Amino acid sequence: MNVILYLLGASLFLGGGALAIFLWSLRSGQYDDMEGAANRILFDDEENLSSQSRGPATRRYADGER
Numbered sequence: 920m921n922v923i924l925y926l927l928g929a930s931l932f933l934g935g936g937a938l939a940i941f942l943w944s945l946r947s948g949q950y951d952d953m954e955g956a957a958n959r960i961l962f963d964d965e966e967n968l969s970s971q972s973r974g975p976a977t978r979r980y981a982d983g984e985r
Contacts, residue, residue, distance in 0.1 A: 944950070
């Protein structure tokens with residue numbers, strides 16, 4: 920019977936810890952912009968586009984080999 924009391928106490932402690940971490944993440948803004956990251960992957964960055972426009976075939980290597 921004592922084992923049930925220990926398990927009940929441990930489960931309440933772990934559940935309270937998980938709730939505290941979840942509430943901290945809400946307050947720190949972890950869930951503010953859920954759609955922005957999903958939409959951001961669909962568009963190219965303008966600043967990175969010019970450096971990647973050469974493609975892999977025309978890369979310059981330090982030792983001169985291709």
